[in-house]
Amino acid sequence: MKTKSIVRSSLSILIAGSVLALAASANAATTFKSDPTALPGPIMIADEGNNRIVVVDPSGTPRWIFPQKGDLKPGQTFRTPDDVFLSPDGKSIIATESEHQMVSIIDIATKKITFEYGVAGQGSRAKGHLNNPDDAMMLPDGRLIIADIKNCRILFLDPKTRKTTQLGKTGTCYHNPPKTFGSPNGAFPMQDGRFLVTEINGDWVSAMSIDGKISWSVHAPGIAYPSDTNEISPNVYVTVDFSKPGAIITFNSKGKLLWKYKPTGSAALDHTSLATGLPNGKIIANDDANNRVIVVDPKTKKVVWQYGHKGVKGSAPGYLNNPDGLELIPATALVNFKLS
Numbered sequence: 641m642k643t644k645s646i647v648r649s650s651l652s653i654l655i656a657g658s659v660l661a662l663a664a665s666a667n668a669a670t671t672f673k674s675d676p677t678a679l680p681g682p683i684m685i686a687d688e689g690n691n692r693i694v695v696v697d698p699s700g701t702p703r704w705i706f707p708q709k710g711d712l713k714p715g716q717t718f719r720t721p722d723d724v725f726l727s728p729d730g731k732s733i734i735a736t737e738s739e740h741q742m743v744s745i746i747d748i749a750t751k752k753i754t755f756e757y758g759v760a761g762q763g764s765r766a767k768g769h770l771n772n773p774d775d776a777m778m779l780p781d782g783r784l785i786i787a788d789i790k791n792c793r794i795l796f797l798d799p800k801t802r803k804t805t806q807l808g809k810t811g812t813c814y815h816n817p818p819k820t821f822g823s824p825n826g827a828f829p830m831q832d833g834r835f836l837v838t839e840i841n842g843d844w845v846s847a848m849s850i851d852g853k854i855s856w857s858v859h860a861p862g863i864a865y866p867s868d869t870n871e872i873s874p875n876v877y878v879t880v881d882f883s884k885p886g887a888i889i890t891f892n893s894k895g896k897l898l899w900k901y902k903p904t905g906s907a908a909l910d911h912t913s914l915a916t917g918l919p920n921g922k923i924i925a926n927d928d929a930n931n932r933v934i935v936v937d938p939k940t941k942k943v944v945w946q947y948g949h950k951g952v953k954g955s956a957p958g959y960l961n962n963p964d965g966l967e968l969i970p971a972t973a974l975v976n977f978k979l980s
Contacts, residue, residue, distance in 0.1 A: 674700060678935045678945040680919050682969045682979060685926075685933055686721040686735070689953060689961025693724050693735065693746075695969065695977055696933075696947050702957050704977045706733075711751045717760055718744065718753070723914070723965035727778045730973030734784060736776045736965070741769065743776040743786060745799060748976040755799045757784075765791055765810050775826045775868060775965075779850075785835070787824040794818075794827050794837065807852045815842045818852030828870040836877060838869040845869045845879065847893065858895035863887065872917030879915070880925065886912035888925055888936065901941055913964050924966065931960050 676698040685694050695704035707718050722738035732754070733746040741763045745755040763771035771790035778784055779796075786795040793808035808821040815822040822841025829835055830847065834855065837846045843866050846857040860866040860879045869879040872890065876898060881887040886909030887902035901923075903909065915925035922944065923936045932948030948960035955961060969977065 672943075672946050672950070674945040674947075676700075676945070678920070678922055678937070679924070680968065681971060682974065682977070683924070683933070683947075684724050684726070684733070684967045684969055685947070685960065685963050686724045686965030687955075687960050687962075688720050688722055688739075688928075688964040689931075690955045691719050691721070692955075693721055693733065694960075695979070697979075698945070700947055700958065703979055706746060706751055708751070712753070716753060719760075721965065722773075723775045725775075725777045725965075725967050726969070726973055728780050730970065731976050732778070734776050734778050736773050736786070738772055738774055738789075738964075741771065741773065743770065743773055743784065743797075745778075757797060757799075757802070763790060770795075774824075775828070777827075777829070785827050787827050787837075789823050789825050789840070792821050792823055794821065794824060807848075813841060815839055815844045815857070817846050817848060817854050817857070825866075826868040826870075828868065830871045831874070836869045836871060838866050838879065840865060840867075845877065856893050858891075858893065861889065861891055861895055861897040862900070863889065867912075868914040870916050872923075878917060878923065880912040882911050882913055882928075884908075884910050884929065886910055886927070888912060888915045888923060899938055901936055901938075903941075907943075914966065916966075916968075918968060924968070926963050926966055928962050928964050931962060933960070933963055933966055 679698040682695050682697045687694050693706045694702050720737050720739040721735045723736040725734050735744045742758040744753050747754050758770040774787040774789050776784050776786045784797040788795050791810050792813040793806045796805045807818040812820045822839040824839050826838040827835045834847050834849050837848050843859045845860050847855040863881045865882040866879050867882040872878050875892050878890050890899040891897050909927050910929035913926050913928050930950050931953050934943045935945035937944050953961040
């Protein structure tokens with residue numbers, strides 16, 4: 641009896657201590673004061689750990705969530721959304737469920753999944769399968785472009801016919817584009833119609849036409865694990881270091897470092913997966929393992945807006961759990977979310 645009493649007492653102290661620590665952490669996080677003018681409009685967040693997509697406005701108010709009760713068909717799943725992007729017409733969301741090995745298209749108005757590709761929970765090289773897909777986006781012609789990381793290929797998929805073509809050799813994972821790719825984790829469109837392909841293996845970023853012609857390839861300077869490189873202005877590219885501590889940098893096509901944000905100590909980033917430019921010149925980023933989305937002012941190198949509580953996972957309003965993707969919703973698409 642004495643042993644049980646001691647265990648209960650110790651457990652009570654441990655639980656109480658944990659609750660107090662969590663409360664202190666949460667209270668510390670809420671002291672951050674966001675500037676709502678730093679964000680030009682609502683953003684869509686892939687809240688991976690909560691298996692949901694959430695739309696948040698500049699005031700930090702959740703305005704739209706998928707899925708909610710009744711959104712999924714019986715037996716249908718939606719798990720680990722890693723990235724979310726709007727279709728060119730702004731009426732659909734292309735969601736990559738990376739760890740779930742799926743890509744889905746969601747109709748915004750009906751909140752229904754209208755297309756799925758991959759086999760849930762089964763990463764593979766087999767036909768109809770994906771293996772750690774990333775950053776699926778819809779091209780103007782309706783096809784999807786998918787960085788299929790562990791299959792080491794850039795996949796083009798027609799949702800109407802389910803036919804696929806690809807660049808890269810499935811399972812051959814070293815840098816020699818377009819013949820082979822070293823675990824590509826992003827293929828982002830550029831302003832001139834080319835794409836920026838990021839390869840994890842070797843820290844490579846390449847500018848490539850849709851048919852695979854390579855214009856240039858450089859190492860992202862000072863980055864150990866590059867992720868989701870994209871263009872923010874002519875010959876200025878932003879990428880992140882998916883490491884602890886993480887970093888956000890900009891560089892040019894010669895591989896020259898132009899700007900760097902790598903705070904230390906309690907302000908350090910933790911496995912930042914995506915950063916991109918905003919129309920106001922600021923940079924928005926997922927700070928994944930810190931459970932927040934941030935806006936950074938490049939001039940002051942200060943966080944000026946935040947959603948999520950740094951270091952605290954949660955699903956209540958104001959909280960995120962390993963957010964891994966985002967997109968600023970253009971004004972023309974707000975009506976589809978009934979936000980205009």
